[in-house]
Amino acid sequence: MKKTLTMINIEYLEVSYGRKAPALSIDQLQIGRGEHVAVIGPSGAGKTTLLRSIKGYVRPSQGKIEVAGVNLWTARRREQRQISRRLGLIYQQFHLAPRLTVLQNVLCGTLGATSRWRSLLGCFSAEDLRIAWSAIREVGLQEQVHQRADTLSGGEQQRVAVARALAQQPSVIIADEPVSSLDPAWTEDVLKLIATVQSRHDVTLVMSLHQPHLARRFAERVLALRNGRLVFDGPPSALSDDRLEELYRGNNVISLDRAPNTTRSAEATPA
Numbered sequence: 001m002k003k004t005l006t007m008i009n010i011e012y013l014e015v016s017y018g019r020k021a022p023a024l025s026i027d028q029l030q031i032g033r034g035e036h037v038a039v040i041g042p043s044g045a046g047k048t049t050l051l052r053s054i055k056g057y058v059r060p061s062q063g064k065i066e067v068a069g070v071n072l073w074t075a076r077r078r079e080q081r082q083i084s085r086r087l088g089l090i091y092q093q094f095h096l097a098p099r100l101t102v103l104q105n106v107l108c109g110t111l112g113a114t115s116r117w118r119s120l121l122g123c124f125s126a127e128d129l130r131i132a133w134s135a136i137r138e139v140g141l142q143e144q145v146h147q148r149a150d151t152l153s154g155g156e157q158q159r160v161a162v163a164r165a166l167a168q169q170p171s172v173i174i175a176d177e178p179v180s181s182l183d184p185a186w187t188e189d190v191l192k193l194i195a196t197v198q199s200r201h202d203v204t205l206v207m208s209l210h211q212p213h214l215a216r217r218f219a220e221r222v223l224a225l226r227n228g229r230l231v232f233d234g235p236p237s238a239l240s241d242d243r244l245e246e247l248y249r250g251n252n253v254i255s256l257d258r259a260p261n262t263t264r265s266a267e268a269t270p271a
């Protein structure tokens with residue numbers, strides 16, 4: 001096993017929205033440095049809430065979540081900033097600035113590492129430019145570098161988003177349904193690119209996927225959520241069709257015709 005260092009540590013985490021029952025409730029979850037993890041589960045299972053919790057966008061109502069040993073809610077501001085800027089995000093809808101060029105969008109990824117006045121003025125150093133160019137080359141968009149983002153195809157825009165995340169020189173990449181807006185050809189292309197980038201840079205990747213078969217193909221570890229709880233944690237090879245059917249029972253992602261027999265304690269296998 002190459003991965004031993006814990007990058008993300010979750011203990012007795014509960015996240016609630018308002019007074020509703022917790023949207024997420026996970027006792028123990030550790031994700032190692034350089035792991036490629038897919039999060040699956042039916043709609044409303046808590047996938048986005050988990051990803052947002054890792055990024056520090058939602059405050060836990062109970063328990064804790066640490067990234068590289070830092071609890072984003074209790075750490076000093078400086079430490080919080082240091083960790084936050086190393087958490088790269090890739091979204092379903094790309095979240096690019098449409099009127100800016102590929103290069104300008106990717107440069108935005110370096111902003112967290114730039115001083116406040118520089119970022120306010122949009123001044124980038126030679127080092128920022130070097131990092132951005134290197135990320136653009138890595139995703140194969142050199143020829144479109146001065147093209148506006150809104151003139152690119154969806155798949156190309158997601159490539160820009162990958163480059164922007166890379167320009168953050170991330171320790172963790174969080175990808176929230178990164179291929180849900182793409183057609184099958186671009187889905188394949190973008191997932192392969194994300195996997196290549198993840199492994200080349202030894203980044204921890206936590207990616208939610210709407211389509212479980214893609215998690216089985218691309219990830220090395222799959223976490224399955226249902227009703228905010230972790231109901232499967234293991235390699236894709238252990239995620240049988242029967243387990244998927246149980247997981248998505250009542251959801252029309254895949255066909256369902258067997259009775260459920262899973263329990264949390266039986267299925268969850270913390271790393």
Ligand code: ADP
Pocket residue numbers: 017018023041042043044045046047048049050
């Ligand atoms: P998934 O990504 O698996 O579809 P989510 O994490 O988006 O699931 O949602 C988990 C649960 O939390 C759902 O019941 C959803 O309705 C609820 N939820 C998510 N975001 C909010 C919010 N901002 N306010 C209130 N409830 C929310």
